[in-house]
Amino acid sequence: MEKIELKDFRFSGSTLGEVADLRTLDAADKAEMLMSGIDVEERERAGSYLQVDHGRVHCKSLQKGVEVLDIKDALAKYDGLPDYYWTQVDKDKDEFTRSAAENLHGGYFVRTEKGAKVVEPVQSCLFLKGDMIGQNVHNVIIVEDDSELHIITGCSVAHGSKGAAHLGITEIFVGKNAKLTFTMIHNWAESTVVRPRTGGTVQEGGVFINNYVLLKPVKDLQSYPVIRLNGQGAVARFNSVIVAPKGSHVDTGSRIELNAPDTKGEIISRTIASGGTIIARGFIGGNSVPAKGHLECKGLILGGGVIHAIPELLGSVDGVELSHEAAVGKIAQEEIEYLMARGLDEEEATSTIVRGFLNVDIMGLPKELQDVIEATISESEKDMF
Amino acid sequence: MLRIEDLHVKIGEREVLSGINLHIADNETFILFGPNGSGKTTLLMTLMGFGNYEITKGRILFRGHDITHAPIYERARLGVGMSFQRPPTIHGLKTRHLVRMCSRQGEIDVDALARKVNMDEFLERDVNAGFSGGEIKRSELLQLMAQKPYLLLFDEPESGVDLENMKLIGHTVREVLTAGLEPRAGASMKQQRALRRPVSGLIITHTGYILEYLNADRGQVLYNGHLCCEANPRDILDHISQHGYQECVRCLN
Numbered sequence: 037m038e039k040i041e042l043k044d045f046r047f048s049g050s051t052l053g054e055v056a057d058l059r060t061l062d063a064a065d066k067a068e069m070l071m072s073g074i075d076v077e078e079r080e081r082a083g084s085y086l087q088v089d090h091g092r093v094h095c096k097s098l099q100k101g102v103e104v105l106d107i108k109d110a111l112a113k114y115d116g117l118p119d120y121y122w123t124q125v126d127k128d129k130d131e132f133t134r135s136a137a138e139n140l141h142g143g144y145f146v147r148t149e150k151g152a153k154v155v156e157p158v159q160s161c162l163f164l165k166g167d168m169i170g171q172n173v174h175n176v177i178i179v180e181d182d183s184e185l186h187i188i189t190g191c192s193v194a195h196g197s198k199g200a201a202h203l204g205i206t207e208i209f210v211g212k213n214a215k216l217t218f219t220m221i222h223n224w225a226e227s228t229v230v231r232p233r234t235g236g237t238v239q240e241g242g243v244f245i246n247n248y249v250l251l252k253p254v255k256d257l258q259s260y261p262v263i264r265l266n267g268q269g270a271v272a273r274f275n276s277v278i279v280a281p282k283g284s285h286v287d288t289g290s291r292i293e294l295n296a297p298d299t300k301g302e303i304i305s306r307t308i309a310s311g312g313t314i315i316a317r318g319f320i321g322g323n324s325v326p327a328k329g330h331l332e333c334k335g336l337i338l339g340g341g342v343i344h345a346i347p348e349l350l351g352s353v354d355g356v357e358l359s360h361e362a363a364v365g366k367i368a369q370e371e372i373e374y375l376m377a378r379g380l381d382e383e384e385a386t387s388t389i390v391r392g393f394l395n396v397d398i399m400g401l402p403k404e405l406q407d408v409i410e411a412t413i414s415e416s417e418k419d420m421f
Numbered sequence: 422m423l424r425i426e427d428l429h430v431k432i433g434e435r436e437v438l439s440g441i442n443l444h445i446a447d448n449e450t451f452i453l454f455g456p457n458g459s460g461k462t463t464l465l466m467t468l469m470g471f472g473n474y475e476i477t478k479g480r481i482l483f484r485g486h487d488i489t490h491a492p493i494y495e496r497a498r499l500g501v502g503m504s505f506q507r508p509p510t511i512h513g514l515k516t517r518h519l520v521r522m523c524s525r526q527g528e529i530d531v532d533a534l535a536r537k538v539n540m541d542e543f544l545e546r547d548v549n550a551g552f553s554g555g556e557i558k559r560s561e562l563l564q565l566m567a568q569k570p571y572l573l574l575f576d577e578p579e580s581g582v583d584l585e586n587m588k589l590i591g592h593t594v595r596e597v598l599t600a601g602l603e604p605r606a607g608a609s610m611k612q613q614r615a616l617r618r619p620v621s622g623l624i625i626t627h628t629g630y631i632l633e634y635l636n637a638d639r640g641q642v643l644y645n646g647h648l649c650c651e652a653n654p655r656d657i658l659d660h661i662s663q664h665g666y667q668e669c670v671r672c673l674n
Contacts, residue, residue: 369472370509376493377469377503378523378564385494388522392513392547 040229040256042131045170045201047139051091052165058086058094064195065163071252071412072190072223073405074161080402082185085144085160089169092142101152102185103145107174110145117145120176124207124235124262132203132231136172143173143204148183148214157186157219157402164193164200164228174205177218181211181239188405191230192223199227208236210244212267219247219401221409224254226283232259240267240296247399248276250286251412253312258287260317265292265299273302274318277394280341281419282311289317289346294327294356301329306394309341310419319348322356331360336367336393338420367393386421387414422447422572422621423468428479430460430467437463439646440479445572447619450598450635452626452654455643456666461625462506464643465574468623469503470496484571498525502570504561506577510549516560517544523567534566538593554581555590562593573597573622579630591634598622598635629658644669 055061058076061069066076069086078084078096083104086094097104111117127137144160162173179185193200202224210216224230238244244263263272274290292301303318320329335343349358367389375385396409423445430438437460445451455461467474468481470493480489488496511519520531535541538559549557558578565573578594579587600620604610624631632654640654642661649672650657660668 368509371511373471373493374505374509374511375519375522377497377505378519378568379494379497379525380522381494382492388514389511392511395513397513 040201040231042135042170042201045168045199046166047135047170047172048090050089050166050169052088052093055086055093058084065165068192068195068223069161069163069190071408072161072192072221073188073219073408074159074190075404080156081159082154082156083146083158085146085158086163087142087161087173088163088165089171090141095144099154099156101149101183102154102158103147104158105145107143107145107176108140110176117176120178120207120209122207124237125205125233129233133205133233135170136174136203136205136233139172140174141172143175145176146185146187147178148180148185150180150182150211152180152183154183154185157188160187160189162189162191162202162204164197164202167198168200170201170203172203176207177216178209179211179214179216182213183211184215186217186219188219188221190221190223193225193228197225197227200225201229202231204232206232206234206261208234208244208263210236210238210242212239213241214239215243215245217245217247219399220249222248222250222254222257223252224257226253226255228254230254230257230259232261234259234261235263236261237264237266238270238272241269242267243270244272246272246274246290247401248274248278248288249396249409250278250288251409251416253281253284254286255283256285260289260291262291262293264295265301266295268296269298270296271300274304275399276305276307277396278305278307278314278316279416280307280309280312280314281416282340284312286312287315287317289315289319291319291321292329293321294324294329296324297326299324299327303331303333304398305333307333307335307343308390308394308420309335309337309343310339310416311341313342315344315346317346317348318360319350320358321350321352322358323352325353325355327356329358333362334393335364336390337364338367338390383421387417390417390420422449422484422619423623424482426480426482428467428481429477430463431475431477432463432473436477437646438467441648443641443648445621445623447621448614449639450622450624450637452624452632452637452640452657453643454626454640454657454661459643460646461643462576465503465576465623465625468574469493469501497568497570500571501574502565502568502572503574504558504565504576504578506580508549508557508561510547512547512550514548515545516540516548516563519548520544520563520567523564524569526569529567531567535563537566538563539589555583555586558582558586558590559593562590562597565597571618571620573620575622575624577625577627579626579628587630591631594631595635629654629662632658642666642669
């Protein structure tokens with residue numbers, strides 16, 4: 037991993053202005069956004085937030101029970117959000133958090149009302165359009181007690197980008213008996229460097245499900261969300277699907293802290309190196325009982341590359357139950373031959389096994405998004421075999 | 422249907438099959454007996470075209486095509502279908518999806534087929550994941566029913582199967598092999614047979630339970646890489662269950 041020189045990027049001066057209708061966006065940009073799950077028609081969405089480079093271009097709440105704001109407006113409206121803002125991520129953690137703290141460009145604030153079951157997802161897209169742009173965003177998600185929310189957040193760069201840096205802070209609050217499904221689709225380019233910093237807490241009976249999909253090349257990405265299960269019976273699950281083609285360096289993982297009785301944490305990652313490097317981390321800490329955690333990281337190397345799986349378990353009390361399963365390998369010839377005996381040629385068989393391995397199904401995503409992901413997988417298969 | 426001529430097969434450095442000659446006619450079911458390690462599974466795997474089995478001599482003709490060196494999927498598409506004894510689990514691949522892919526002749530009613538072998542509740546499960554012995558057999562049969570091969574290769578259809586499952590599996594194997602041929606008004610069975618596609622079977626059995634459910638025409642013993650003792654399968658079974666394979670030792674040495 038090379039050192040990222042923040043001074044090489046422009047952190048001011050690129051704003052596009054308000055776009056009232058997402059359909060009027062540039063066709064090439066729309067295509068990139070579509071690949072990260074953005075529906076420009078906004079038909080089945082509870083709200084949208086779109087930022088390009090250094091400023092918001094679109095922000096709308098479309099359904100009752102959920103508020104979607106530009107973080108700057110939210111800070112003004114709610115007196116700086118003292119109970120939330122910079123409580124989950126340390127402002128002084130590193131130069132990237134400091135950059136976001138010193139020069140905030142935007143980001144989304146999404147909050148549900150207590151008890152609101154928001155059926156349709158809220159979508160957000162943080163887009164990098166200009167060359168050598170550095171983008172600082174700060175997102176705050178509050179899912180109030182007894183409410184439910186799904187956020188689909190896509191991060192993307194313009195086609196042909198020559199370089200960009202995305203630094204994003206995300207702070208997540210899941211209330212009592214609330215449920216948040218947070219689906220993040222990264223759609224970067226060979227030249228993009230990415231440093232998300234994410235932290236969150238889940239209260240009593242709350243559920244946090246995190247889906248992460250990275251199928252496109254990225255120059256250098258490092259991400260390690262931390263979720264603390266602080267209330268009894270809280271549950272967190274991370275599902276990740278990561279492909280690293282040649283030139284990609286991806287250092288990613290997640291950390292779950294089981295801090296209350298009856299909490300459960302699960303981290304499942306599927307990684308494929310097709311020429312690039314993946315460091316697949318995972319950490320579950322059991323600090324209260326009864327508590328259960330399971331970590332599963334499986335990697336395939338198809339066509340070169342490196343996968344370094346680092347599963348970690350830490351138990352600090354008697355009676356905690358933590359387990360992990362890690363594997364780095366290749367597709368079993370036996371499985372390919374089995375499918376070939378059913379009439380699939382070698383390429384069809386391999387592709388079927390790879391899709392099964394990546395198993396995007398378990399994320400339970402909306403159909404059109406699942407289709408987009410499947411299409412992206414078949415495109416990236418070219419590098420694999 | 423199938424003609425095997427002087428087939429020699431090596432696994433690694435070891436010759437496992439030494440000059441096999443076998444002809445299976447259209448609509449014929451052939452039973453293969455033999456002790457463990459005699460090369461029965463090797464013969465089936467070689468017919469299907471698996472990688473570890475090296476053909477050093479001889480050839481395999483299937484419905485007029487020389488498939489001796491054809492890739493596995495080409496054999497499958499020509500109409501060779503195999504029921505695996507210990508198939509691998511494929512994570513993330515739903516049984517329903519695989520069954521649909523098995524049918525290359527277009528859309529099939531997967532649910533109706535699955536009900537026939539009592540597999541309707543397994544369609545949304547990953548292929549072979551945590552399946553019991555009987556469930557594996559039923560899943561294999563389901564895939565074969567979708568695939569509709571001309572030649573069915575069964576490696577021990579009764580292994581790991583309880584009695585209740587055995588009945589279902591036995592009846593299904595029979596149904597697949599007869600391809601629905603039964604007495605009915607309007608057309609004699611002879612006329613039906615002339616019209617429908619031919620189906621033949623090559624079945625490996627240890628216990629012979631499967632013979633309770635189907636009419637096998639011929640059988641042979643594979644011993645130490647050689648085929649011998651062609652006879653009625655029931656007679657072979659009867660002899661083996663009384664005397665074991667001693668006679669093969671006497672006969673072949």
